[in-house]
Amino acid sequence: MNSEELLAKLAECVEFGKVNKNAPFPPAMKGMDGADELTKQALDMGISPDEILNGALIKAMDRVGEKFNQKKIFVPQMLIAAKAMNAAMEHLKPFFKSGEVKRKGKFIIGTVAGDLHDIGKNLVAMIVEGAGWEVIDLGVDVNAAKFLQSLSENPDAVVGLSALLTTTMGNMQNIVAEIKQKHPEVKLLIGGAPVTEQFKVEIGADGYSSNPQGAVTYLNSLVA
Amino acid sequence: MDNIKTDTVLLTNLLGRSKELQLSNDDLKVPVENILKGMGMERSDADEYLLSLIDELIVTCFKLVGPRASYVLSEQVQVDLSANKVMIEDTELLTGKIVSSFMKKCVAVVLFSVTCGNGVEGLSKRLMKNGHALEGFIVDLIGSELTESIAGYLHNDIEGKLETVGYGVTNRFSPGYCNWPVSDQQKLFSLLKENNCGIKLTPSSLMLPIKSVSGILGIGPSVKRVAYKCRICNDEKCIMREKE
Numbered sequence: 001m002n003s004e005e006l007l008a009k010l011a012e013c014v015e016f017g018k019v020n021k022n023a024p025f026p027p028a029m030k031g032m033d034g035a036d037e038l039t040k041q042a043l044d045m046g047i048s049p050d051e052i053l054n055g056a057l058i059k060a061m062d063r064v065g066e067k068f069n070q071k072k073i074f075v076p077q078m079l080i081a082a083k084a085m086n087a088a089m090e091h092l093k094p095f096f097k098s099g100e101v102k103r104k105g106k107f108i109i110g111t112v113a114g115d116l117h118d119i120g121k122n123l124v125a126m127i128v129e130g131a132g133w134e135v136i137d138l139g140v141d142v143n144a145a146k147f148l149q150s151l152s153e154n155p156d157a158v159v160g161l162s163a164l165l166t167t168t169m170g171n172m173q174n175i176v177a178e179i180k181q182k183h184p185e186v187k188l189l190i191g192g193a194p195v196t197e198q199f200k201v202e203i204g205a206d207g208y209s210s211n212p213q214g215a216v217t218y219l220n221s222l223v224a
Numbered sequence: 225m226d227n228i229k230t231d232t233v234l235l236t237n238l239l240g241r242s243k244e245l246q247l248s249n250d251d252l253k254v255p256v257e258n259i260l261k262g263m264g265m266e267r268s269d270a271d272e273y274l275l276s277l278i279d280e281l282i283v284t285c286f287k288l289v290g291p292r293a294s295y296v297l298s299e300q301v302q303v304d305l306s307a308n309k310v311m312i313e314d315t316e317l318l319t320g321k322i323v324s325s326f327m328k329k330c331v332a333v334v335l336f337s338v339t340c341g342n343g344v345e346g347l348s349k350r351l352m353k354n355g356h357a358l359e360g361f362i363v364d365l366i367g368s369e370l371t372e373s374i375a376g377y378l379h380n381d382i383e384g385k386l387e388t389v390g391y392g393v394t395n396r397f398s399p400g401y402c403n404w405p406v407s408d409q410q411k412l413f414s415l416l417k418e419n420n421c422g423i424k425l426t427p428s429s430l431m432l433p434i435k436s437v438s439g440i441l442g443i444g445p446s447v448k449r450v451a452y453k454c455r456i457c458n459d460e461k462c463i464m465r466e467k468e
Contacts, residue, residue: 025273074265076274079358086355114428119348119364126357167406168428 003047007056010038010088014060017080019087025080039088049095057088058132061216065131068213078212079123082130089129096134103134104223106157108150110142112172117164120192124160127212133219144178151183158219161205163192173203180204189218232299235332235443238385239297242419245378247291252373254282254366262365278362285366290341292421293378299332310440315411320403323440326394330442334382335412336396338374339421339436340367367435375437382441383449392448398439399429406430412438 001009012018013035016026020036033041042052064081067073095101107128111121118140129135136154138146147159159179163172172195176188189207190200191214200208207218259278260270267275302311305328308321312333319327327333344367351360375396383393400406409429413420416438424432431438 027273074269075263075361076265076270076358079361083355083357114426114430116426116430116432116434119352119361122352123357123361165400165406165430167400 003042003045006038006042006045007047007052009033010035010042010052011056011060011063013038014057014081014084014088015063017077017084019080019084035084035088036090039091043091049092049101052088053092053101053132057085061085061130061132065213065216068211069217075123075212078127082126085130086126104132104220105134106136106154107133107160107219108136108138108147108154108157109160109162110138110147111140111162111164112168112175113141113143114171115163115165115168116140117162117192120164121160121162124162124191124209124212124215128160128215128219131216131220142175144175147175147179148182151179151186158187158189158222160189160191160215162190163195166194169194169199176203176205187222189215191215231331234389235297235299235391238389239295239334239382242296243294244419244421245293245295245381247293247374247377249286249289249291251377252286252289252291252370254285254369254373256282258369259362259365262368263361277359278366281359281362282366284347285344285363285370288341288343288347289370290343291338291370291374292341293336293338293374294416294419294421295334295336295378295382296416296419297332297334298415301327301330301333303328303330312415315415317408317411317440318405319397319408319440320405322402323397323404326397326447327440327442329446330394330444332443334393334441334443335415335439336375336378336441337413337416337419337421337423337436337438338371338378339423339431339433340370340374341435342433344370345433345435371435371437375439379441379449382443386443391443391445394442394447395449396439396441398437409438412440 018026018029018034020034023034039052064078068078092101109121109125111118125135125137136150138150151157161172161175163169172190179186179188188205190205191209197208209215209218256278257267260267298312300313303324305324308324310317310319310324310327344363348360348363351363379396386393399408399412406429409425413425423436
């Protein structure tokens with residue numbers, strides 16, 4: 001396999017969620033090398049980490065996003081693809097650390113104060129990471145002070161706030177106001193089951209998404 | 225406020241003053257369609273791999289679930305429709321217009337709590353933490369279905385007993401829904417006393433374990449469950465809205 005074929009194969013593994021050789025999914029690729037093995041092979045072959053990231057992994061996740069938007073695939077297939085993506089990213093971590101490869105940007109995410117629901121937030125974090133962003137996950141029950149502390153450590157980051165309850169939407173509003181007061185330039189993306197586009201406008205956030213792919217689309221629009 | 229008289233002896237004989245139900249896993253149901261719906265899918269959208277994964281995780285969750293369901297009966301109910309409140313014993317619940325109007329014909333209420341325990345929730349968190357997001361997501365959805373199933377069992381159990389004497393029950397309502405503030409959980413749990421299935425409340429009135437449900441059922445000779453629900457509620461932001 002030449003480098004072009006290897007990158008194409010790697011992209012296919014990510015797109016269809018083939019994590020590694022032992023992974024049972026997708027059945028059509030059973031027993032074949034997955035994103036894990038192929039990324040290692042690509043690095044061993046001397047393909048640059050940057051080319052692996054942009055020439056295979058992100059391209060594949062873009063295709064996954066397109067298919068999700070066209071309703072050809074659903075959240076499960078997206079998550080399986082993101083898992084394969086993350087298996088590949090494990091091999092690229094040292095290059096991110098050294099600065100040889102750059103991510104698209106930083107994304108701080110957390111479930112707002114008073115709310116302990118983390119599933120939706122975790123799904124967004126995983127898909128956004130798979131789309132080439134560095135994700136700083138602050139967890140659940142995150143107050144304004146924690147968001148602001150993380151922003152002081154990562155001043156160029158975009159901030160994502162999640163709420164599952166109508167009752168914690170008020171906390172989201174307060175946190176957005178506090179962040180905007182101190183850092184009006186910081187872009188704030190909100191989401192969660194009860195959250196709407198109208199609520200985004202009401203509280204002065206910058207972006208809203210009802211699903212993980214929408215979050216990726218918004219974030220990518222900031223660096224396009 | 226209207227004072228509501230009731231047949232205390234009759235209801236006490238049927239339901240007891242308070243009770244913890246004895247549930248087995250056979251009493252619980254997790255429809256695969258509901259799990260798929262939670263992921264935005266219908267059965268025709270799912271491949272064999274996903275369907276078998278869901279089946280496998282349902283089996284696993286049934287081994288981890290610790291279902292509990294308890295209730296308290298109270299005939300000391302006063303409904304103030306003008307203020308959209310329901311007074312139970314000496315506790316005023318700010319139930320809002322919808323719940324209050326459903327309670328107006330009731331002669332008694334059952335206050336309940338149910339949980340599926342920490343096991344399923346713990347598995348979901350472990351799976352998520354170890355990078356198995358799909359499996360963690362599915363287990364979380366199964367946990368929600370199990371909890372609703374336990375609440376449904378309690379509801380049916382009470383309804384079945386009341387039917388024998390010609391009484392009915394309302395739909396079940398919970399703080400946080402139908403404009404009933406979630407902060408009223410604190411008052412609801414003070415009424416439940418020890419019949420709380422071991423559920424703890426956070427300062428923001430969330431229940432721990434998260435996979436728990438608490439609420440109120442109205443009882444009376446002229447009340448019944450209706451297959452509405454969202455038609456009568458104006459809460460467009462409610463996360464349950466699409467499910468109805």
